[in-house]
Each structure stands twice: as structure tokens, then as C-alpha cells.
Ligand code: GLT
Ligand code: MN
């Protein structure tokens with residue numbers, strides 16, 4: 442059995458939460474907040490109490506949108522002091538380009554050039570703020586960059602506008618020497634009927650078209666790929682393999698529902714397991730950010746239960762992944778799967794001689810079909826291990 446504090450979060454796990462996550466008041470489209478507002482400095486204290494390492498923020502989670510410069514500076518100082526006092530870092534910053542009604546038609550892709558310019562100004566200021574707090578990752582989530590009707594603009598025009606904006610921000614990043622890596626976050630819908638960059642794969646196709654592709658990666662979110670009925674771990678794996686997994690948003694979601702942002706691991710245990718196993722197997726070293734919130738039925742104590750639960754579940758699944766990797770029967774099955782029979786011509790990198798040998802080779806399909814693929818057993822072993830029977 443693991444020791445009693447094996448599931449205790451530690452700084453090296455890099456668990457972080459957004460101010461907007463523990464500060465979520467439980468508002469939904471049909472009902473008002475059920476929890477009182479949580480001041481940013483109190484959120485920092487709460488996160489330290491639960492064992493988190495980092496706090497992330499939108500510009501306006503901390504500084505009101507119309508704050509005077511002196512007020513802004515005072516708020517930032519107080520927040521920095523709270524972070525220092527509680528040993529909490531700010532690994533990531535982002536910008537709200539979705540809350541204010543001015544962004545009702547989008548931000549970087551809006552039809553009104555004045556809105557597009559304002560979105561750039563707001564993002565540059567948010568970058569200044571994040572840099573002041575020590576953030577090295579800047580997330581861009583284009584929640585309003587979409588449509589209810591495609592009558593309003595050509596969709597390729599939206600892509601061009603988005604490219605222009607990200608190029609602009611990369612140049613600002615360079616000029617200010619902020620050293621940010623941008624992480625683009627996809628979502629299929631909500632709050633727009635359709636969001637242009639609907640999956641992580643869309644962004645992976647977009648990034649190589651930028652002026653500074655090396656500065657830009659992705660921030661996949663568990664709930665967002667899951668809303669679209671996709672396999673989140675596969676999206677993460679493709680981002681990782683492309684060297685583009687700059688950040689990750691962990692939470693949970695039932696497919697086919699509204700945007701739930703549930704506690705990590707609470708809805709899809711096996712999917713959460715494969716994800717944690719992937720991140721740990723490949724040695725992902727970035728922040729593990731929980732972009733989720735407590736049930737609307739909870740009070741502030743429940744918010745702590747929620748935050749502790751996210752981290753605890755991650756660590757439990759991490760330990761299960763270690764066991765899975767050390768399991769003799771599981772490993773014996775895996776080791777049989779990729780074994781080449783003697784005499785099989787090599788089919789790796791193309792060479793004319795190899796291709797000639799491969800063209801000549803006689804395949805015995807009946808023989809090939811005799812090889813067992815015991816995935817039922819493999820999956821049941823996984824189930825037994827996850828449920829604690831094994
Ligand atoms: C918003 C959204 C998240 C994004 C955040 C970053 S804000 O809560 O639902 O998925 O990651 O802008
Ligand atoms: Mn998110």
C-alpha cells in the first residue's frame with residue numbers, strides 16, 4: 442500500500458488553479474451565484490492551504506477592466522505580496538476577450554476593426570501584467586471567436602484575422618523580451634454556437650502558418666475535446682509529439698452536455714487514467730492546471746474539497762499508472778504485440794532495395810491472423826487495477 446501522504450500535492454507536481462476556478466461563484470445561465478466573491482488574495486491563501494503550487498489569472502480576475510493605473514498598481518502589489526507570503530507562483534496569465542459585451546461578435550476576429558484593435562491593446566496590457574507577476578506561459582482562449590450564423594463573415598477571413606493578431610502579439614512579446622510561450626486553447630462551442638478553432642488539431646494546423654511558430658503551442662482542455670465526443674488523450678498526444686504541449690487544462694465533462702468543468706477524474710475515470718498515464722510516461726514537465734469549479738451546491742469548504750480532490754485524483758491515477766507499468770501480466774501481453782517474425786523485410790525509412798524486397802515478399806494472411814490480440818484481457822486487467830481489485 443502507498444504511504445499515507447503519497448497523495449499529498451507537492452510543488453514538483455506543478456498543480457495550479459485559475460483565480461476564476463476556485464473563485465467561481467456557481468452562476469449559470471439560469472441562476473445567480475451561490476457563493477460569495479472570493480478576493481484574489483484570499484484565493485491565493487486557499488490554494489496554499491490545499492497544497493497547490495500555482496495560480497493563474499485573466500487580467501480582469503485581478504484588475505477591474507476600468508481600473509485607474511494607480512489602483513491597478515496597488516492591486517498588483519497586494520497580490521504579489523500574498524503570493525510571496527503563501528509560496529504560490531504565477532506560471533500562466535491570460536486575457537479575458539469574452540466577458541465584456543464589447544466582444545459580443547468576437548475579439549481578434551470581430552468584424553469591427555475598432556474591437557479588433559481594442560482586443561490587441563487589452564491583450565498587450567494583460568501580457569504586461571502577467572510578465573510583472575512572473576508568468577512565462579500566455580494562454581489565448583478565443584471563446585467568442587465564432588458565430589451563430591455564417592452570414593456574418595467568411596470563415597477563412599476569421600482565420601486570417603486570427604493569424605494577424607497572434608503574429609502581432611508574438612512581435613510584442615519579442616520586443617518586450619517577455620519570453621512568453623503562447624498556448625492556444627480550442628473549444629467546439631459555448632459561448633458561441635460554433636467556435637472557429639474547435640479542436641486542438643485545428644490549432645496544430647494553424648500554428649505552422651504563423652510568423653513565429655516556435656513561440657506558439659496549445660493548451661488542450663479535457664472538457665473541450667470531450668464535449669465534441671473526441672478522445673482527449675489522443676489530442677494531447679498529438680500536441681506532445683509535435684512539441685506543442687505548452688500547457689494543459691484538466692477537468693472533466695460528460696459528453697453531450699453543456700460545458701461542465703467538473704472536478705478532474707469525477708466523470709470519466711478511465712479517460713482520466715489514460716491521460717495521466719500518458720503525461721507521466723512521456724515526462725510532461727509543464728503546469729498541471731485544473732480549469733474546473735466546484736458543484737453549484739457547494740460552499741467555500743466545498744471549494745476546498747473540490748481543489749484537494751482534483752490533485753488527489755491526479756496523484757492516485759499517477760500511482761495507478763506506475764503499477765500498470767510494473768504489472769507483469771500487462772507487460773507480458775504488451776511485449777508480444779510488436780514482435781516481427783523472422784525474415785520480414787524492413788519497412789521503416791524508404792530505400793529502393795528495401796522496397797524491392799517488400800514488393801517481393803509473400804505474406805501469409807492466415808498465419809498473421811493466428812496471432813492473438815488479447816485486448817479484452819488487457820482492458821479487464823486495467824479495470825481490475827483501477828478499481829483496486831488487482
Ligand atoms: C474560461 C474557459 C476556459 C479557459 C479560460 C481561459 S477562461 O473559463 O471556460 O476553458 O481556459 O481564458
Ligand atoms: Mn480552459
Ligand code: MN
Nearest residue numbers: 662664700702
Ligand atoms: Mn471549459
